[in-house]
Amino acid sequence: MQKISRVSRTKEEASQNYDRLSRWYDIFASSEKKFTDIGLEMLAVQSDESVLEIGFGTGYALLKLACSAHPKTVHGIDISSKMRTITEGKLQRVGLKNSAHLKTGDALKLPYDNSQFDAIFISFTLELFDTPEIPIILQECHRVLNTGGRLGVVALKKEDCRAIHIYEYFHKKMSTLVDCRPIYAKESIEDATFQITQNKKMTMWGLPINILLAKKS
Numbered sequence: 001m002q003k004i005s006r007v008s009r010t011k012e013e014a015s016q017n018y019d020r021l022s023r024w025y026d027i028f029a030s031s032e033k034k035f036t037d038i039g040l041e042m043l044a045v046q047s048d049e050s051v052l053e054i055g056f057g058t059g060y061a062l063l064k065l066a067c068s069a070h071p072k073t074v075h076g077i078d079i080s081s082k083m084r085t086i087t088e089g090k091l092q093r094v095g096l097k098n099s100a101h102l103k104t105g106d107a108l109k110l111p112y113d114n115s116q117f118d119a120i121f122i123s124f125t126l127e128l129f130d131t132p133e134i135p136i137i138l139q140e141c142h143r144v145l146n147t148g149g150r151l152g153v154v155a156l157k158k159e160d161c162r163a164i165h166i167y168e169y170f171h172k173k174m175s176t177l178v179d180c181r182p183i184y185a186k187e188s189i190e191d192a193t194f195q196i197t198q199n200k201k202m203t204m205w206g207l208p209i210n211i212l213l214a215k216k217s
């Protein structure tokens with residue numbers, strides 16, 4: 001198995017970077033939405049379920065989760081305060097402001113109780129945690145999920161292929177803009193003692209994308 005690249009920027013830099021990107025993020029990341037939608041379909045949040053999104057960005061998935069889980073409150077955590085402001089504005093415009101509790105902070109230590117959630121969604125965000133942090137955040141997900149709770153992850157998949165080699169080259173050269181790096185999401189989720197229940201592989205501009213559903217047994 002080839003090593004995944006390390007993340008050298010600080011959390012402060014991550015927060016500043018996403019603050020700067022926030023205004024343009026919806027345009028910049030428009031091609032990712034179809035994969036997020038498939039991840040949401042697989043997670044299939046029901047009304048009255050308690051759900052958390054980690055790295056909610058400009059709120060594309062969070063708004064959908066807030067509708068699905070209604071009348072239960074949806075929670076979200078993101079390191080960028082400007083992403084949170086944009087998401088709160090969108091929630092307000094569709095009358096769902098009171099259906100979501102958003103926090104600004106590093107998701108490495110989740111500020112939630114044990115077994116608080118039925119479902120967690122992470123889309124294009126697990127890739128942003130440094131290699132030693134990935135098992136820690138997945139353990140945190142395990143802790144805050146109920147037994148039988150679901151974890152939905154959409155992530156760039158590390159593979160030994162040309163598209164990934166080219167992408168990793170740009171990630172090295174322009175890591176503020178090309179921030180996500182391909183990871184072994186499935187293996188990391190299994191190592192955190194989740195059971196994978198669905199595993200979809202798709203491609204975006206030739207890049208392998210993993211869409212995974214896992215269960216805390």
Ligand SMILES: C[S@@+](CC[C@H](N)C(=O)[O-])C[C@H]1O[C@@H](n2cnc3c(N)ncnc32)[C@H](O)[C@@H]1O
Nearest residue numbers: 018055056057078079080083106107123124125
């Ligand atoms: C690539 S964006 C993905 C946003 C959204 N999930 C989507 O699919 O459109 C990554 C998001 O994760 C947030 N993020 C990065 N590092 C984080 C951390 N350590 N804790 C919480 N959020 C983080 C960023 O601020 C950004 O909003």
